[in-house]
Amino acid sequence: MPLLKLTDVRARYGQVAAVHGISLTVDDGEIVSLLGANGAGKTTTLRAISGMVATEGSLAFDGKPLPRKAEGTARRGITHVPEGRGILGELTVWENLKMGAYLRRDRKAVASDLDEVTSELPWLRARRDQQAGTLSGGEQQMLALARARLARPRLLLLDEPSLGLAPIIVEQFFALVRRLNEEQGLTVLVVEQNANAALELSSRAYLLEVGRVALEGASADLREHEGVRKSYLGY
Amino acid sequence: MAQFVQQVVAGLGDGAIYASLALALVLIYRATHVINFAQGEMGMVSTYIAYALIAHHGWSYWPAFVFTLGVSFLGGFAIHETVIRPLHRAGELTVVMATIALLVILNGLVSWIWQPDEKILLSPLAGGTWSIGSVAIPQQSVYDLIVVLVCVTLLWLLFRYTKLGLALRASAVDPSASRLLGVRVPWMLSIGWGFAAILSAVAGMLAASAQFIFTPGFMQVTIIYAFAAAILGGLESPVGAVVGGLTLGVTINLLGTYFPGQISPDMRLPVALALLLLVLVFRPAGLLGRTVVRRV
Numbered sequence: 001m002p003l004l005k006l007t008d009v010r011a012r013y014g015q016v017a018a019v020h021g022i023s024l025t026v027d028d029g030e031i032v033s034l035l036g037a038n039g040a041g042k043t044t045t046l047r048a049i050s051g052m053v054a055t056e057g058s059l060a061f062d063g064k065p066l067p068r069k070a071e072g073t074a075r076r077g078i079t080h081v082p083e084g085r086g087i088l089g090e091l092t093v094w095e096n097l098k099m100g101a102y103l104r105r106d107r108k109a110v111a112s113d114l115d116e117v118t119s120e121l122p123w124l125r126a127r128r129d130q131q132a133g134t135l136s137g138g139e140q141q142m143l144a145l146a147r148a149r150l151a152r153p154r155l156l157l158l159d160e161p162s163l164g165l166a167p168i169i170v171e172q173f174f175a176l177v178r179r180l181n182e183e184q185g186l187t188v189l190v191v192e193q194n195a196n197a198a199l200e201l202s203s204r205a206y207l208l209e210v211g212r213v214a215l216e217g218a219s220a221d222l223r224e225h226e227g228v229r230k231s232y233l234g235y
Numbered sequence: 236m237a238q239f240v241q242q243v244v245a246g247l248g249d250g251a252i253y254a255s256l257a258l259a260l261v262l263i264y265r266a267t268h269v270i271n272f273a274q275g276e277m278g279m280v281s282t283y284i285a286y287a288l289i290a291h292h293g294w295s296y297w298p299a300f301v302f303t304l305g306v307s308f309l310g311g312f313a314i315h316e317t318v319i320r321p322l323h324r325a326g327e328l329t330v331v332m333a334t335i336a337l338l339v340i341l342n343g344l345v346s347w348i349w350q351p352d353e354k355i356l357l358s359p360l361a362g363g364t365w366s367i368g369s370v371a372i373p374q375q376s377v378y379d380l381i382v383v384l385v386c387v388t389l390l391w392l393l394f395r396y397t398k399l400g401l402a403l404r405a406s407a408v409d410p411s412a413s414r415l416l417g418v419r420v421p422w423m424l425s426i427g428w429g430f431a432a433i434l435s436a437v438a439g440m441l442a443a444s445a446q447f448i449f450t451p452g453f454m455q456v457t458i459i460y461a462f463a464a465a466i467l468g469g470l471e472s473p474v475g476a477v478v479g480g481l482t483l484g485v486t487i488n489l490l491g492t493y494f495p496g497q498i499s500p501d502m503r504l505p506v507a508l509a510l511l512l513l514v515l516v517f518r519p520a521g522l523l524g525r526t527v528v529r530r531v
Binding site: 050052069070071074075079080082086087088089090091095098099100102103147151 | 398401402404405408409411412413414415416417418419420
């Protein structure tokens, strides 16, 4: 049974439909990417999953229907790093990290997770009292990922993590996501315009066009697909 | 010199009341992004509750004071849940109109329940003075200052060092990011309204005692001082609200003392508002207003 299963999901903003019936699955331990041009419905699909936008159709997590409020999906183990990273800019780096563990009651395990995360990224500890809004874009993205890890998510949703970042930072970020997936079995659904990086990271991918799934398959196969190459990979 | 010290202490006492109410305005502004015009009347209702407990039910002052704070919290919470939260999709102007409606309704309600005649709610220290040499320190002013500083400090500790406080701040800063982290944001905003109601209750009960008698309209001047104090400090700054309130209280008292011909008691409010306009013209963000740093 897949961890996440969307069946014919539709979503609209007021009168404007953004997603016209998407079906997709994500298995436990997988990295899946959602590709597509601007306006294809990638971000809306993530917002539909995490309960940020009203939906029709069926969304199942662990075989049970997903709550339709963001507070509820967070409680089921879905952590959504939204467009713009969702950093609480006026709070400190440390307060942002603590907010990642907001729903957890196991204080000792949270403390050891904090240790683990900050030993990998020592600057988080060195700059713990800095206002998070003053971090660079790349630092904010790393903080967003560190904060998401503190929630111990069963499914991590990443929206355009590469947006506005230098290629070297993107590489580091994706390397960290891959390592967390391999070592800790972190399950990820990632939305990307940078199709090259996303296909390299993920094992499977869905290509969205105007709110529908146009193509799906193993990432390796999609990279060889002529239409994908021409339209999205640029060679 | 003696007169100067006396007037500074008296000013700090008045200023503490403005500060408490101004801080309530700032809490709500940060959470809901509107000025709550009913904030003074919320404090007025709290004051009448304390009055009723003492005058009609035989409570002594302190238990009534503390109990009223608890009731006020629930009242503020309930107002957000029943009046403000249902309007969250409406514009900010709609919410402002709702708070103005609330102001009138609360005032009418109190006049109806308790009659609009003059009432008395005196703290145990009202009217007394401490003499230090030739200086007569009004006890009520010292008491006002201490009570407000204790409340403000407790609130600051809660916001700064507890998980609830962190979630309250996060909800005010970025509601949608907070929801994604699992915070029940509307609930948090209601709690914020509850704390604001506590602060306005403190302001109301202290003001009632400081002016000896009160009627249902007694907070309507105080709220204007509180607006001035909040704007003086920068509407988004809690520290600014407290500093603004104290500064305003001391300034008005000293001006009234040293320019008695020009600044009679009737002239104090216009002078406070003139100060307010000056601040708005020269420092629109207030004396301690924050410039928000953002990188995209």
